[in-house]
Amino acid sequence: DTEVTQTPKHLVMGMTNKKxxxxxxxxxxxxxxxxxxxxxxxxxxxxxxxYEKLSINESVPSRFSPxxxxxxxxxxxxxxxxxxxxxxxxCASSQSMSTSGGDNxxxxxxxxxxxxx
Amino acid sequence: AQKVTQAQTxxxxxxxEDVTLDxxxxxxxxxxxxxWYKQPPSGELVFxxxxxxxxxxxxxxxxxxxxxxKSTSSFNFTITASQVVDSAVYFxxxxxxxxxxxxxxxxxxxxNVKP
Numbered sequence: 670d671t672e673v674t675q676t677p678k679h680l681v682m683g684m685t686n687k688k689x690x691x692x693x694x695x696x697x698x699x700x701x702x703x704x705x706x707x708x709x710x711x712x713x714x715x716x717x718x719x720y721e722k723l724s725i726n727e728s729v730p731s732r733f734s735p736x737x738x739x740x741x742x743x744x745x746x747x748x749x750x751x752x753x754x755x756x757x758x759x760c761a762s763s764q765s766m767s768t769s770g771g772d773n774x775x776x777x778x779x780x781x782x783x784x785x786x
Numbered sequence: 787a788q789k790v791t792q793a794q795t796x797x798x799x800x801x802x803e804d805v806t807l808d809x810x811x812x813x814x815x816x817x818x819x820x821x822w823y824k825q826p827p828s829g830e831l832v833f834x835x836x837x838x839x840x841x842x843x844x845x846x847x848x849x850x851x852x853x854x855x856k857s858t859s860s861f862n863f864t865i866t867a868s869q870v871v872d873s874a875v876y877f878x879x880x881x882x883x884x885x886x887x888x889x890x891x892x893x894x895x896x897x898n899v900k901p
Contacts, residue, residue: 700887709894710893710894711877711891711892711893711894712831712877712889712891714888714889717886717887717888719886724886725886725888757829759829759830759831761831763887765887766886766887767887773819773836773881773887774821774833774836775833775887775889776833777823777830777831777832777833778830779828779829779830780829780830782829
């Protein structure tokens with residue numbers, strides 16, 4: 670099973686709403702990633718979790734709050750977002766954050782298309 | 787500095803034509819990894835291939851082939867006998883040893899295959 674699942678597929682929210690994005694993988698991967706992708710741009714890294722601990726935060730505004738409840742799940746909590754936060758949010762996983770042993774390809778989920786009104 | 791350049795923003799071909807997507811990278815590291823991903827309109831990035839810097843052997847997988855040349859810092863991707871299902875955005879990416887598996891993506895090449 671090389672699948673990463675994400676829910677919901679689409680989300681529309683107002684600027685005062687609180688919502689959460691969910692990501693799940695059952696490949697035994699110990700690193701999980703959140704990316705933001707605007708139209709016609711490559712994915713931009715937001716957060717990286719390694720062994721359920723936040724390892725990298727790419728200076729993301731605090732209105733985005735990640736959470737890793739266990740090794741298979743990754744959440745992204747959203748609060749007081751701005752219209753410019755509308756984008757495709759992608760989750761990915763890999764064996765680990767280490768690049769020394771190979772097997773460092775990241776497997777991506779289908780993404781959540783977020784629209785902030 | 788790490789950088790990946792995909793100079794072709796968009797390419798259009800007719801089905802059954804061969805097409806090559808270019809990827810040029812910059813890195814000072816001697817150990818690094820190069821990747822290609824496909825992103826169809828559905829949005830998911832699909833992993834296609836990983837190459838490490840010590841393996842310059844070209845690879846073929848069905849209609850796909852990759853040409854890695856360290857001398858020109860290029861990792862080009864060729865689709866032979868293209869099909870409509872190959873229409874997607876293709877990203878080349880780079881990471882290097884001990885960088886926490888952080889990917890440097892190129893800007894992507896949109897491939898349109900017309901019937």
